Amino acid sequence: MSTPNNPAQRPGGPAAPDRFASRAVDLGALKEASEQRQRAAERTREEAASGQKIPRSAVVTAESFEQDLVVRSTQVAVILLLGSPRAEGCDEMSAEFTRLAEAQDENGQPVQWVFREVNVDTTPEIAQALQVQQVPTVLALAAGRPLTNFEGVQPAEQIGQFVDAVVRTVEGRLPGLPESDGDAGNGDGDAAGTASTDGASDADPRFDAAAELLEEGDYRGAVSVYDRIISESASDEENGAETAAEARSARVTALLLERTADGNADEIDELLLAGEREQAFDTLIEQIRTTAGDERTAARDRLLEIFAMYDAGDPGVIDARTRMASALF
Structure with a gap:
């Protein structure tokens, strides 16, 4: 039996799974992030206008794939x-995930995740698109990208821990379901309004400007915008730290896109784009540690190049610098 890739066991929360993220990352898709957010916003407005409650658990088909997985994961976490x-x-496992998803309506708090299920027998194309190699496989998605996954049957206790860890990781980072999703799902009016307002304010014009530059292929221009956001965040005592962290992460993505603009991403590029920085x-x-000559020098130079992309005080970078020094000397 496989053990869940439990996000709670990692200091930094869930990381993108090696197999799903590193092989599934598409540079073209990343460059279309701005367009995806616009589609998501339009779908959200349509759902809000309909007033219908969004199912906490549902079966995904080829027709509902984009709306129920990609778009939905821009609102709340999706566990598939x-x-x-x-x-x-x-x-x-399906029954336990369903029970946990629907139980969210009982505590009066905003819905933070939904459960979706794919029958690989009737919709094998979805399983193929996600490169599933074992059944069952559970995949957590947020913002249209994989967070973490596990393969194999797991007991109810482990499933609950997995859900809790995913929820902790996305808390405060996604706007939530449309406000009209229902009083049952979003608690009191203030809670629902807060989720909706946060989602709307997520469209920080500075980030939107950077996203447009990315879409146009002006990666250097996007990096400049992110640099300005980081600088300006220093004077924002309330939200500055969170905004700066988001800008630093986006800045790294822009630098990686600039580096791989010709489509020739190597293993290290794919790992970084997938969020597997430590790997x-x-x-x-x-x-x-294991090579010599030009190959060793190239590995060192590449590592230094990557370090320069991140904040010098980043604990992960400091640790890696220490280990690099040990490997060199």
Whole structure:
């Protein structure tokens, strides 16, 4: 039995899974992030106008894939179970995820995640698109991208821990379901209004400007915008730290897109784009430790180049610098 890639076990929360994220990252899709947000906003307005409650658990089809997974994950976390009635334990896991998802309406708090399920027998194209290799597979999504995953049957206790860790990771980072989703899902009016307002204010014009530059392929211009956001955030005592952190993360993505604009992303680029920074560090440090000559020098120079992309005080960078020094000397 596989053990969940439990986000709670990692200091930094869930990381993108090696297999899903590193192979599924598409540079073209990243450049279309701005367009995706616009589509998501339009769908959200349509849902708000309809006044219908969004299901806390549902089966995904090829027709509902974009709305129920990609768009929905820009609002709240989506936990997806890819299973089959023929596979032992899938029905039990589905029932537990469904119970937990629907229980959110009972505590009067905003809904923070939804459960979606794919039957790989009837919709194999979705399983193929996600490169599923084992049934059941559970994948958590946020902002249209993978957060973490696990394979194999897990007991109810582990499922609950997995859900809790995903919720903690996305808390405060997604706008929430449309305000009209229902009094049942979003608690009192103030809570619902807060979620909606935060989602609207998420469209910080500075970030929108950077996103437009990314879409146009002006990566250097986007980096300049993010640099300005980081600088201006220093005077914002209330939200400055969070805004700066978001800008630093986006800045790294812009630099990576600039580097890989020709479509020739190597293993290290893919790891970084997938959010697997520590694994990228480990890979290069191991190359320094086990190679010599030009190959060793290239690994060192690449590592220094990556360090320069991040804040010098980043604990992960400081740790990697220390390990690089040990490998070199």
